[in-house]
Amino acid sequence: xxxxxxxxxxxxxxxxxxxxxxxxxxxxxxxDTPTVIRDQDGNYTEVIDRRAFERTLNQLAPAGxxxxxxxxxxxxHGRTLFGTPSERGAMPIGAPVExxxxxxxxxxxxxxxxxxxxxxxxxxxxxGSITAQSFxxxxxxxxxxxxxxxxxRPDASGKLRTVRRQEIALRExxxxxxxxxxxxxxxxxxxxxxxxxxxxxSPDEREKLADMLRTGTPLDPPAQGTPAAPPAAxxxxxxxxxxxxxxxxxxxxxxxxxxKVRAEIKARRAL
Numbered sequence: 001x002x003x004x005x006x007x008x009x010x011x012x013x014x015x016x017x018x019x020x021x022x023x024x025x026x027x028x029x030x031x032d033t034p035t036v037i038r039d040q041d042g043n044y045t046e047v048i049d050r051r052a053f054e055r056t057l058n059q060l061a062p063a064g065x066x067x068x069x070x071x072x073x074x075x076x077h078g079r080t081l082f083g084t085p086s087e088r089g090a091m092p093i094g095a096p097v098e099x100x101x102x103x104x105x106x107x108x109x110x111x112x113x114x115x116x117x118x119x120x121x122x123x124x125x126x127x128g129s130i131t132a133q134s135f136x137x138x139x140x141x142x143x144x145x146x147x148x149x150x151x152x153r154p155d156a157s158g159k160l161r162t163v164r165r166q167e168i169a170l171r172e173x174x175x176x177x178x179x180x181x182x183x184x185x186x187x188x189x190x191x192x193x194x195x196x197x198x199x200x201x202s203p204d205e206r207e208k209l210a211d212m213l214r215t216g217t218p219l220d221p222p223a224q225g226t227p228a229a230p231p232a233a234x235x236x237x238x239x240x241x242x243x244x245x246x247x248x249x250x251x252x253x254x255x256x257x258x259x260k261v262r263a264e265i266k267a268r269r270a271l
Contacts, residue, residue, distance in 0.1 A: 003171070004039065005077060005136040022112045023097065024125065028135040028173045029053070030105035036160065042151025045162045052168045053101050056137070060170065061099070069096040072172035073110055075121050077136055081177065093118040093174060108133075108173055121175055134176035141167035 006029065031050040037043070060070045078090035098109040112118045124130040143164045152161045 003136055003138055005134060022114070022118075022122065023109065024094075024112060024122070025107065025109050026133040026175075027105040028099075028108050028133055028170075029168075031101075031103075034162065040151070041147045041163070042153055043160065044147075044152040045160045047162060047164045048105075048168070049164055049166045050101065050103075052165050053106050053170060055167060056170045057099060057101070069099060071096050071099065071170060072174075074172050074174045075117065076174070076176045077134065077172065088117060091115070091117060093121055099170075106135075106170075110174075125175060130175045130177060132176045133173065135170060135173035137171040138169045139165050139167070140169055141165075 029048050029052075031048050031052075034045045034047050037046040062068060073092055073094040073096060075089050075093050076086075078086055080086045080089065092113065093115065094110045094112040096108060097111050098107075100107055112122055121130065143166055144161075152163065154160050
């Protein structure tokens with residue numbers, strides 16, 4: 001069985017309650033999404049069937065006396081940016097908590113280890129520097145079954161052949177700097193440290209602030225007639241909107257909580 005790799009961009013990264021900041025949720029594959037692929041099978045359009053991982057998940061899931069998943073979690077498949085083996089990268093950065101197929105794709109929930117490499121990867125995910133989730137394994141069943149000699153190629157009109165991956169054997173997954181698909185997403189990095197900062201807000205205020213933290217947008221739009229002036233050429237970058245003070249319309253309670261959030265952001269940046 002020849003090994004294949006697929007990578008998916010990370011989107012929608014946000015802090016979630018109920019953890020310690022070391023559990024990451026992300027899709028490793030998306031279903032029924034035509035994607036142009038260029039690999040050892042040629043140049044073609046690939047579609048992953050929503051039942052493609054059913055058998056492999058049953059085989060790899062904890063069962064009987066085995067309490068762990070038989071799936072590795074590696075950064076960039078344990079390789080360097082040049083594709084050569086990496087001794088440091090070959091060390092696991094985490095362990096699967098849950099892997100399941102839902103209506104969108106293959107969702108992975110991973111508990112990251114307390115190691116230097118795992119800490120670096122987590123920080124890069126939080127900051128948006130790492131942009132993809134990837135998996136490797138083998139295609140056990142596809143339609144059509146085998147590529148022609150030389151691989152699939154566009155026809156005379158330039159149209160690509162569509163290949164549906166019907167059964168996939170999962171070997172390992174993890175973050176990678178090289179995205180290929182456009183619809184997979186990191187769902188969240190759970191972090192209970194943020195909860196004390198949000199606990200002083202009402203439910204509506206808390207949701208509004210959490211959305212701001214996820215997207216980097218200000219809590220309120222600028223007042224009409226007083227748009228924020230863009231920085232002049234050569235001026236230092238004022239930083240993300242998370243550094244901006246709240247508008248006068250915010251409640252005193254929200255201002256206090258906002259000040260705590262801002263202090264927490266500055267403290268993290270100073271580390």
